[in-house]
Amino acid sequence: MSRYAAPGSDGAVMDYQSRYDHWIGGAYVAPAQGGYFENPTPVTGASFTEIARGTADDVERALDAAHAAAPAWGRTPAADRAAVLNRIAQRMEDHLEELAVAETWENGKPVREALAADIPLAIDHFRYFAGALRAQEGSLSEIDEDTVAYHFHEPLGVVAQIIPWNFPILMAAWKLAPALAAGNAVVLKPAEQTPASIHFWMSLVADLLPPGVVNIVNGFGVEAGKPLAASPRVAKVAFTGETTTGRLIMQYASENLRPVTLELGGKSPNIFFEDVSSADDDFLDKALEGFTMFALNQGEVCTCPSRALIQHGHFRDFLDAGIARTEKIVQGHPLDTGTMVGAQASNDQLEKILSYLDIGRKEGARVLTGGARAELGGELEGGYYVQPTVLEGDNKMRVFQEEIFGPVVAVTGFSDFEDAMRTANDTLYGLGAGVWTRDGGTAYRAGRAIQAGRVWTNCYHAYPAHAAFGGYKQSGIGRENHRMMLDHYQQTKNLLVSYSPKKLGFF
Amino acid sequence: MASGERTREVAPRQTGEGPAPDGPERVAVTGEAADVIRRLTEQHGPLMFHQSGGCCDGSSPMCYERGELRTGDSDVLLGGLAVEGVAEPVPFWMSAGQYAYWSHTHLTVDVVPGRGSGFSLEAPEGVRFLIRSRLLE
Numbered sequence: 001m002s003r004y005a006a007p008g009s010d011g012a013v014m015d016y017q018s019r020y021d022h023w024i025g026g027a028y029v030a031p032a033q034g035g036y037f038e039n040p041t042p043v044t045g046a047s048f049t050e051i052a053r054g055t056a057d058d059v060e061r062a063l064d065a066a067h068a069a070a071p072a073w074g075r076t077p078a079a080d081r082a083a084v085l086n087r088i089a090q091r092m093e094d095h096l097e098e099l100a101v102a103e104t105w106e107n108g109k110p111v112r113e114a115l116a117a118d119i120p121l122a123i124d125h126f127r128y129f130a131g132a133l134r135a136q137e138g139s140l141s142e143i144d145e146d147t148v149a150y151h152f153h154e155p156l157g158v159v160a161q162i163i164p165w166n167f168p169i170l171m172a173a174w175k176l177a178p179a180l181a182a183g184n185a186v187v188l189k190p191a192e193q194t195p196a197s198i199h200f201w202m203s204l205v206a207d208l209l210p211p212g213v214v215n216i217v218n219g220f221g222v223e224a225g226k227p228l229a230a231s232p233r234v235a236k237v238a239f240t241g242e243t244t245t246g247r248l249i250m251q252y253a254s255e256n257l258r259p260v261t262l263e264l265g266g267k268s269p270n271i272f273f274e275d276v277s278s279a280d281d282d283f284l285d286k287a288l289e290g291f292t293m294f295a296l297n298q299g300e301v302c303t304c305p306s307r308a309l310i311q312h313g314h315f316r317d318f319l320d321a322g323i324a325r326t327e328k329i330v331q332g333h334p335l336d337t338g339t340m341v342g343a344q345a346s347n348d349q350l351e352k353i354l355s356y357l358d359i360g361r362k363e364g365a366r367v368l369t370g371g372a373r374a375e376l377g378g379e380l381e382g383g384y385y386v387q388p389t390v391l392e393g394d395n396k397m398r399v400f401q402e403e404i405f406g407p408v409v410a411v412t413g414f415s416d417f418e419d420a421m422r423t424a425n426d427t428l429y430g431l432g433a434g435v436w437t438r439d440g441g442t443a444y445r446a447g448r449a450i451q452a453g454r455v456w457t458n459c460y461h462a463y464p465a466h467a468a469f470g471g472y473k474q475s476g477i478g479r480e481n482h483r484m485m486l487d488h489y490q491q492t493k494n495l496l497v498s499y500s501p502k503k504l505g506f507f
Numbered sequence: 508m509a510s511g512e513r514t515r516e517v518a519p520r521q522t523g524e525g526p527a528p529d530g531p532e533r534v535a536v537t538g539e540a541a542d543v544i545r546r547l548t549e550q551h552g553p554l555m556f557h558q559s560g561g562c563c564d565g566s567s568p569m570c571y572e573r574g575e576l577r578t579g580d581s582d583v584l585l586g587g588l589a590v591e592g593v594a595e596p597v598p599f600w601m602s603a604g605q606y607a608y609w610s611h612t613h614l615t616v617d618v619v620p621g622r623g624s625g626f627s628l629e630a631p632e633g634v635r636f637l638i639r640s641r642l643l644e
Contacts (some may be wrong), residue, residue, distance in 0.1 A: 037631075040622075053631070164563045165623065191563075192623040192630065221626040242565025243602070244557045245625035248576050265562025302562040348621025348635035352567060359612065359640040398640070401608040402566045428560060428604050474561065474604070 001338035004097075007048065007105050014098035016105075020199045021052045022218060025065035026211025032057035037220075039196050042108035042343040043334050045382030051195045054219030056227035062187045062215040063233045066158040069212030070185035074155040078133050085130035085181060087208045092123045095204050102200040103169050104334045108343030108384065109297050111335050121463055122173035125481075128465035129181040132483040146500035152493040155183030156235035159489065160228045162221075162249075163198070164240040165191035165345050166300040166405075172198050174480050175238050176214065182489035187215045187234070189225050193346045221245065232256045236489070239263070240302070242403075243474055261478030261488055263302060263470060265403045266431030269424040270294075270305035270460065271414075271446060273437035274313035283458075287436045290460045291322040294409035295329055295341050295388045300349070302475075303432030305460055307400055308411045309423055315413045322390065322411075323369050329388050331374055341407055343383045350384035353406030356399055357389065365393035365410065395423050403429075417442065421449045430472030434460045453479070525583030525603065526610070531643060533613055534599045536588040540618040540636060544570075544590045544597060547628050556588070556616065558601040558609075558638070559625065568616055568636045569627045573598070588616060615639040 005011040019036065021028040035053035040046060052058070073081070092099060099122075100114035109118070141149040161175040168190060179186050190198045195218045202216065217224050229237050230252035239249050240263040253260045276287045294305050310318050334342030344350045350373070357371055370389030375381075388407040391399055400410045414420040424433060430452040437443050437458070447455040453470045456462065463469070463481070470479035478488055526533055536544065548554055553573040559565045569576070578584075583606045587596025599616070601609065621635025629636055 166563065220630045221624065222628055223631060226626050241563045241625055242559045242561035242567075243605075244559035244569045244576065245564070246561070248571075248626055251577055263562075265560075265565055346622045348567075348619055348624070348637065351619040351621070351635075351637055355637060355639055356566070362640070362642055363612075396608070398609065398612060402560060403562050404566065405562060428608070 001336055003333060003337070004101050004111055004335040006043075006335065007101060013101050014200065016049045016102070016196055016200060019050045020196060020218065022054055022058050022062065023199065023202055023214075023216040024058070024062045025068070025215065026206065026209075029058070029061065031055065032061070037192070039106070041105050042345050042384045043105060044379055045347070045384070048105065049196050051218045054189070054217045054224035058217050058219070059187065059224060059227045059231065062217045063158060063231060065212040065215050066185040066187050067233065069210055070155070070157050073185055073210060073213050074157070074183035076183070078136070081181060081183060082130035082133050084208055085126045085177060088205045089123045089126035089130070091205050091208065092119065092126070092201070096120070096123070099169060099197075099201060099204070101335065102197045104342070106194045106197045107165065107168055107345050108334055110339040110342040112337050112339065113297060118167055118170045121465070122170045125170075125173040125177045125465045129177040129486070132486060133181040136483070136486055143496075146498060148497050148499070150495040150497065152495070153182070153486070153490045154493045156489055156491060157184060158234055159184045159186055159236045159238065160231070160234040161186055161188045162225055162229065162237070162239045162241070163188060163190045165193040166297060166302070168194040168197045169201055171240060172201070178485035179489045180213065182486050184489055185213050185215075187217060187228060189217050189219065189228055192218075192220050226252070229253065230255070234258065236260070246476065261480070262476040263431075263480065264474060264476040265302045266429035266452070266471060266475045267307060267401060267403055267427045268303050268305050268432040268434070268452065269307045269309050269427070269450070270434035271309045271420050271424060271436065272311065272314075272318055273420075273439070273442055274311040275438045276436050277314035277318050278438065283438065286458070288321050288325045290434060290436055291409070292325045292329070293460045295326065295407040296461050298341055298344050298386070299407040300345060300405050301461070303454070303461070304403070304405070305432070305434050306404060306409055307395070308409050309414050309420055310411060311420070312413050312415055319368070319392070319411060326369055326388050326390055331385065331388070332376065333380060341388055343380075343385050344406060345384070347384055349405060350386065353386050353404055353408065356402070356404045356406070356408065360391050360393070360397065360399040360410070363393065363397045363399070365391040365397055365399055368392055368411075370407075395426055401427060417446070421446065425451050428473060429475045431470075431475035432456065525606065526585060533585045533643070534588065534616065535613070536590060536616045537618070540616045541590045543618050543629055543632065543634055543636070544588065545592050546632070548590075548593050551628060553595060554597050554628070556597060556599040556636075557582075558599070558605065560602070560605050564623060564625045566638075567624065568599070568638055569625055570629055570636055571626070572628070585614070611643055612640045613643050
């Protein structure tokens with residue numbers, strides 16, 4: 001195990017600036033009202049940079065820059081736009097360690113995840129949409145011998161993107177790559193909890209993008225996010241977050257008749273049929289890893305498998321093995337390459353998780369392991385750490401119904417297939433789910449019966465760019481990833497053309 | 508649009524799945540949270556809460572200028588938070604679907620040091636509203 005030096009210290013692979021303004025029109029612009037806010041690292045709780053506190057004036061300036069840049073970017077040949085995306089990907093790959101350390105320092109996640117997942121996935125996302133764009137074609141419909149309907153893809157223009165804090169760079173890549181490929185200019189607002197790493201990313205790629213094509217306005221939701229989401233000057237709003245803000249964004253967008261895509265989280269069931277334990281082999285080992293995936297990224301994943309449904313026939317054995325696997329998790333300094341679980345992203349996130357452990361106990365859930373704040377001492381004393389926690393209870397309990405967004409799994413049993421599907425679907429949400437079985441028929445029927453946008457089948461927490469991601473029910477509207485995302489950032493232009501010289505004869 | 512123009516009637520009412528107006532108290536507020544509500548009221552005028560669900564900043568109460576979020580028949584009013592120095596109780600809303608899973612618990616609005624919160628008004632103050640829960644008697 002080795003440890004990356006903290007940004008800015010001796011031997012560090014990267015450093016943050018002491019201050020970030022707004023990135024508008026290819027240059028840094030000070031906030032109109034002059035305000036800044038401190039950005040702490042969840043690793044230690046200490047502030048490491050200050051961030052411009054954006055307001056409506058700053059949003060307007062960013063929209064001016066985006067509108068100035070959008071027409072030329074939209075007319076740029078697909079091959080050239082794809083080349084820009086590929087160059088961004090290459091630049092990121094050349095600086096993978098720096099990006100990973102930057103994200104870890106800001107978000108608290110273990111650097112091994114940033115190195116192995118977040119940043120490589122973000123890189124691949126740019127490459128995927130570079131390729132998808134090159135392969136995209138319009139269509140034509142032959143209405144009759146002399147009449148043809150042509151369908152062209154046209155960019156929307158200027159789009160607003162509001163990024164969450166759990167994967168600050170990867171979630172930005174999910175939104176930026178398809179929007180840029182499709183020919184749009186972007187005004188992006190990072191989460192106020194994690195506003196700095198996207199600026200470090202921009203410092204690496206700024207020379208590759210025409211000025212104004214990507215603009216970053218920092219700030220709080222109410223001061224910067226709202227004027228962006230409510231602006232009649234954006235053609236679309238894309239948001240990842242939670243339900244009440246999602247409703248508010250739809251409400252603002254409705255005032256301007258603008259489309260939205262929303263990803264609002266879930267309470268994903270991870271279902272373990274009893275045949276999983278019929279042999280002590282690689283597959284059982286893989287399924288136990290799948291159970292333990294609730295702790296990935298400290299549970300701060302919209303698709304966190306935070307409900308484990310285990311069939312009665314192997315309930316106790318499988319659960320005991322799952323607890324043992326959970327207790328092997330190495331929690332520690334996020335910049336240690338051996339650390340598996342790092343810090344929660346913010347103090348309020350820590351407090352919210354602890355409040356759920358409290359109501360879980362009050363409702364009668366049994367704490368099988370963990371169940372408290374992790375006191376790691378030393379320089380981590382002021383950081384935000386929670387022990388990986390396994391609760392056993394009933395699906396009606398609030399810890400089974402609400403996204404805790406911490407390393408907490410709520411476990412319950414089921415008798416048969418119908419019971420499993422009933423419990424799995426007894427939730428307001430439908431973003432992700434996991435199904436584990438050795439029986440292909442059971443896997444297929446479960447996958448089709450679960451009301452969720454993605455059902456991982458004998459796997460979990462894989463996020464390839466070529467698979468559609470998004471929610472049923474209250475988990476949101478629209479999809480991310482996959483070539484279909486280009487459609488979410490494009491208009492369809494139909495030219496309906498007559499090649500006949502003959503009049504219709506009506507007049 | 509001025510916030511006042513969006514203000515809607517928030518008198519307690521009974522929707523399909525909502526709590527009875529004469530039922531037990533369902534929502535309360537700590538002294539620290541009341542201080543923040545008082546301060547925000549001075550800055551923004553009358554306030555409202557809506558309990559959020561889902562990821563990131565979800566599962567937390569959102570505080571807006573009253574009427575900023577349009578509530579409707581899909582929402583239930585859990586009660587009004589009485590805060591000394593604030594003229595009217597601050598209405599606390601939740602979607603009816605969420606209430607179906609929450610109705611057995613009493614909620615207390617608290618506040619902790621924090622950073623972000625969707626579009627909630629307290630975030631720039633460096634604090635975050637938070638729900639503490641207990642089982643209803």
